[in-house]
Amino acid sequence: MLVLLQRSSRILNTRKTDKPNFGGLDWIKLLAALLVVANHTSPLLSFGSDIAVVLSGIVTRIAVPIFFMTSGFFYFRKLTRDPRTDNRTLRGYLGKIGKLYGIAILLYVPFNLYTGYFKDDFSAYSLFKDIVFDGTFYHLWYLPALLIGISLTSYLYRKVSLDSLLAISGMLYIVGLLGDSYYGFIASSPGISDIYDSMFTVFDYTRNGLFYAPIYIALGAFAARRKQRVRSPLANACLFFGSLVCLLGEGMLLHSTDMPRHDSMYVFALPATYYLFQWALQWKGKSNKVSRDWRVWIYILHPAAIVFVRGAAKAVKLESIFIANSLIHFVSVCLLSIIMAAVAVKILGFRRK
Template sequence: MSKPNFGGLDWIKFIVALMVVANHTGPFLSYSATADFVLSNLLTRIAVPVFFMTAGYLFYRKLTGDPAKDRKTLYGYMRRTGKLYLIAIVLYIPLNVYKGYFSDSFTVYSLFKDIVFDGTFYHLWYLPALMLGLLITYVIDRMKSMNAMLAVAGGLYVVGLLGDSYYGILPSGSGITRVYAGMFTVFDYTRNGFFYAPIFLALGAWAAKHPSPARSPMANATLFACSLGMMVLEGSILHAFDIPRHDSMYIFALPATYFLFHWAMQWKVRSSKTFREWRVWVYILHPIAIVLVRGGAEATHLERLFIANSLLHFAAVCLVSVGMSAVTVWAVENQRKRKHRPSRFVLEQS
């Protein structure tokens, strides 16, 4: 795979990382409730599926078919993701204390639910979802086939849809609603690693193992735009009839993600490891940036600009998030260099 293709993935993941920030800040809220709903509640729902599909693609393209080597690749990926998740959990303990997370409702069971499914902070659910979803797709692929992986993942997504954006179509008081009520004692949303992540990881796996369709960039862009438009229409209709329990999962998110991925693979831009790592930390750190922007605005009496003005608030959070990410990547890279740098004694003896 050529570097420009990976550069496209780097850029699209950075863009959708900023869309996640938009989802949590409401850029148009002080201008138009309708425009903000379309952006923050509909268009941004393409962001996490892109993360999952690119993760599936990059993981499955490394697999060789050798069971021992592939297990080693899986364990390495899970270990790195788990380490990042642990760092993020610790990082957000102060904010959790401030929010009252460790109140009387806090139990060992609630902690287990959050660590495995919901995340210990509102955006951290993505990391356990990635690990669980990857484990599910990997096991199915090894036991059956990639077609079976897609079929099972698709079935899980349908179950997830009925617990998310399509929950309102379930008959009230029926047996199936009681089943979902039981499920919601184990996790808060079906937007998790069991029902949500596998299908997008499977689409990425399919893209890694099968030749890219011979479509022009314009064709992929058009198909993406049409699919995204249908997703916006889908979400608008569902909300108009007050059907969603939550609004993370949509049917047309599948083709929209698929075509956006293949379009991004055709972008002729350079790949950058540093830029790629910024995206990771923008996602991890942006809630802290939200707190810093709000606190800074209050301390300087600039609430009218950076809190009341939703667009400026969004822009400020993005800038602070990117700045914090750049500093974090720089610090990690310097620590890595110092760790691998030969000691003075070794240099003197050489």
């Protein structure tokens, strides 16, 4: 009997050990949420505009790709190649994200009223364009981009090979690059620029679900469905930091030549995101429930936190501390965003990998 119990214990321990642990991905998504806050608050602006651009205009541009790639990874891990099962998985995923997007739209209606959203050239078409592509508030574009990106990559995944999915997504990303950070290359080309001008009547930016999201979601699918080359954590860390240095060089060069129309999409953001993801998969530690529950709400609520911090600072005449000092402003917004996220999780709840 004792021998049987010992064997059972070993089997259970093996199962626990063999169970995938994605605690590292929890932490990089929490970090990504804070990087998004940094993108919208410029924490280093008080120390100089150049260093502020390096952080807020370049380094933080790996934040949303991290969200897309991890979302693609967890979503495609669930697919079975059985059409009925996979369609149910897709419908469930889109329903959950769609519900979250609807809640976010409603939460920001008071802010839309405050900023004059419904007065400045507002129309049924502009509302449709914002809901489908641009978001009804400046950060909400991510949710429709995720909805479109997951739908598009899921369709392609059923029709073509994984390598073809990556190739098609890569070509879409190149189209997006020319409408974003590399816009200067086509701005003076009448035929091509006219095509992009037509595109910009449908959406404001190419960093959307058609051109931006698919490649990162596809990379997540590649990591989930294709056996990866095993590298040491040190190797992945070096590849990440090397890619990050290249990203910094790319971003500074493009900014110095006034190339970008918008600066969300970079070539070296692709390897930087991929190798950070691979590195994070190797981090030890348990999956963190707190970060898993809060990170999405930090993303959704941080613009409201920015408004509240600025309003409170003005009310108590402490603008010089909480607004003019960009680093204190960033920290304050982060702390308030976390508090608001905790409240939102308690009231509304939303959990997804």
